[in-house]
Amino acid sequence: MHKDLEEYKDKLPDKMLAEIEEKCPPAKIRKVVARVFEEYQQARVDPGEAVGLIAAESIGEPGTQMTLNTFHFAGVAEMNVTMGLPRIIEILDGRKSISTPMMEIYLQKPYCEGEGIKELAESLRETGAGEFINEFNINVIEFQVEATPDQARLKKSGVNATHLFKQLEKGLRDGSVKEKDGIITIKPKSKDAKGLNDLYTLREKAKKVYVKGIKGISQVLPVKRKDEYIIITAGSNLGKVLPLEFVDATRTTTNDINEIQETLGIEAGRQAILNEIGKVTDAQGINIDIRHVMLVADTMSAGGAVKGITRYGVVSEKSSVLARASFETPIKHLVDAALVGEVDHLNSVVENVMLNQYVPIGTGLPGLVTKERGKK
Numbered sequence: 001m002h003k004d005l006e007e008y009k010d011k012l013p014d015k016m017l018a019e020i021e022e023k024c025p026p027a028k029i030r031k032v033v034a035r036v037f038e039e040y041q042q043a044r045v046d047p048g049e050a051v052g053l054i055a056a057e058s059i060g061e062p063g064t065q066m067t068l069n070t071f072h073f074a075g076v077a078e079m080n081v082t083m084g085l086p087r088i089i090e091i092l093d094g095r096k097s098i099s100t101p102m103m104e105i106y107l108q109k110p111y112c113e114g115e116g117i118k119e120l121a122e123s124l125r126e127t128g129a130g131e132f133i134n135e136f137n138i139n140v141i142e143f144q145v146e147a148t149p150d151q152a153r154l155k156k157s158g159v160n161a162t163h164l165f166k167q168l169e170k171g172l173r174d175g176s177v178k179e180k181d182g183i184i185t186i187k188p189k190s191k192d193a194k195g196l197n198d199l200y201t202l203r204e205k206a207k208k209v210y211v212k213g214i215k216g217i218s219q220v221l222p223v224k225r226k227d228e229y230i231i232i233t234a235g236s237n238l239g240k241v242l243p244l245e246f247v248d249a250t251r252t253t254t255n256d257i258n259e260i261q262e263t264l265g266i267e268a269g270r271q272a273i274l275n276e277i278g279k280v281t282d283a284q285g286i287n288i289d290i291r292h293v294m295l296v297a298d299t300m301s302a303g304g305a306v307k308g309i310t311r312y313g314v315v316s317e318k319s320s321v322l323a324r325a326s327f328e329t330p331i332k333h334l335v336d337a338a339l340v341g342e343v344d345h346l347n348s349v350v351e352n353v354m355l356n357q358y359v360p361i362g363t364g365l366p367g368l369v370t371k372e373r374g375k376k
Contacts, residue, residue, distance in 0.1 A: 004030040008037055016040070048365035050349070055292035062286040063088060081255070087280050091257065091273060094300060094308025101236035101256045103217070106248040112228040120246065121220040121231045123213065127157070129171075130207030132164055138199050145175075145186040145203045159212055171209035175202050214240045238263045261306050269306045273297040320344050322351035 001009070005017050016036065024032050045051055066085040082090065082100045090098050106112070111120055132153055137146040147168075149161055165184060169177045175186045186206055188198050219234035236254040241247055242263070254260060255276060261269030277293050299314055300306055307313035311328040318324050321337035321344050337344075346352055349359045358364035 002026065002029050005033055008033055012037060012040060048361050048363075050361045051295060053349075055295045058288055058292040059296065062281070062288055065286060066280075066284050083280060083283055088277065091276050091280075092296070092300075092309050094257070094306050094310070094313055096258055098256055100234070101216075101254065101259075103231075103233045103236050103238070103241065103254045104252065105231040105233065105241060106251040107228075107230065108246050108248055111246050112230070112248070114224075114229045117222045117229050117231070121222045122157075124217055124231065124233065124241070125220045126213040126215050126217050126235070127211050128207055129164060129168055129209040129211050132157070132159065132211060133207075136203050136206070138196070138203065139185075140196070140199075142185075143187065143199070145199055145206065147184040147186065147206065149182070149184065157212065164211060167211045168206060168209055172202070172206060175206070216240075257306055261301075266301050266304055266306070270297045270301040273300060273306070318348075320346070320348055320351045322346075322354050323348055326350045326354060 001017070002021050005021060008017060012033075017033075020029060020033055020036060063085060066088065067083075068085055080100060081102050082098070086099070105124070107117070107120070111117055129147075132150055134148045134150045137148075139146050149164060151161075154161060154164065161179075161182075165177065165179050168184060168186070172186060174189050176189055178185050178187075186202055188202055190198075214237050216237040217233045217235040221232045222229055223232055236256045236259055238252075238254045238256070238259050239262075241252060242249045253272075253275075257269055257272045257276060260272040274290070274293055274297050277288075277296075278290075281288055296309070300309065303317060307317070309315070311324075315324060315327045321333055321342050325333040336342075344351060346355070346357070347360065349361060352359045
């Protein structure tokens with residue numbers, strides 16, 4: 001390390017010092033590092049500053065300007081994605097199942113140049129047995145469903161009739177599947193099944209049995225993004241898509257934050273929160289300081305798993321019973337705390353406001369100790 005950087009070793013982050021050494025001429029390092037240190041000190045948060053409150057205001061005020069509609073992709077009604085305020089609420093609640101999951105799949109060469117991209121996209125889509133059957137007939141006399149496979153469609157998709165039969169056999173646990181003279185027959189296994197409704201239910205189940213593709217991906221749309229082609233999907237399954245050899249795993253992503261966290265870890269989940277909030281605010285033309293969003297993302301992911309800002313998530317982990325009670329269901333929290341003799345040390349803001357005491361932020365942070373004058 002350069003000698004002029006040594007004195008700042010414990011005052012500035014190592015990454016910042018390394019960047020100064022890499023980018024600055026040796027003669028100017030002393031002057032640059034002094035200026036960087038000055039800027040760094042000004043950028044730091046003052047002790048006792050109410051960062052949570054400022055972040056809440058920073059995000060909440062522009063949030064009132066957001067629209068409530070959903071944005072559609074490329075005029076395709078099936079390929080819509082939730083945007084605006086509903087999407088922000090979805091992210092901050094840390095919801096396990098989101099309303100419109102989607103993926104952006106980046107491809108390796110030659111597919112990213114458009115070669116065979118339609119066939120490739122189609123191979124990713126989850127396809128049910130119904131798409132490989134010409135017609136389903138209800139045979140009332142034999143009390144069975146008869147399915148005639150579409151040989152042309154099977155050949156085009158590279159699926160053979162044996163595979164289709166095996167998938168139906170595997171997927172229909174409440175039906176017995178047999179094949180004769182090219183026709184697949186399905187009979188209900190249950191002895192209680194005697195009405196036509198049972199046959200119709202069995203037929204609908206047979207249509208939905210998984211045959212090929214990636215489960216969860218219901219629609220695919222190849223689009224050109226700048227100078228390359230990517231595949232946008234309705235539905236998401238990051239764990240199955242990333243290992244595919246034609247997929248660029250370094251850039252492929254999904255808008256399902258919990259799926260990213262489960263597949264790639266909590267740090268990736270935290271970054272996904274930042275990216276997804278950024279997408280919504282950019283689309284709405286709203287500017288929020290990234291540090292405020294980072295504070296929210298840190299709070300949501302601090303426990304090692306993404307937790308929403310709800311009474312079941314971040315709020316449930318607060319050490320103060322009064323703070324928990326101030327959010328929702330106060331009686332439940334107070335009764336639960338009373339039963340186990342929980343103690344509240346009043347270390348934070350909300351509980352002190354409730355008791356009409358100075359809050360431990362800003363000027364309320366330092367505690368002054370004075371000597372009492374001796375009594376005469």
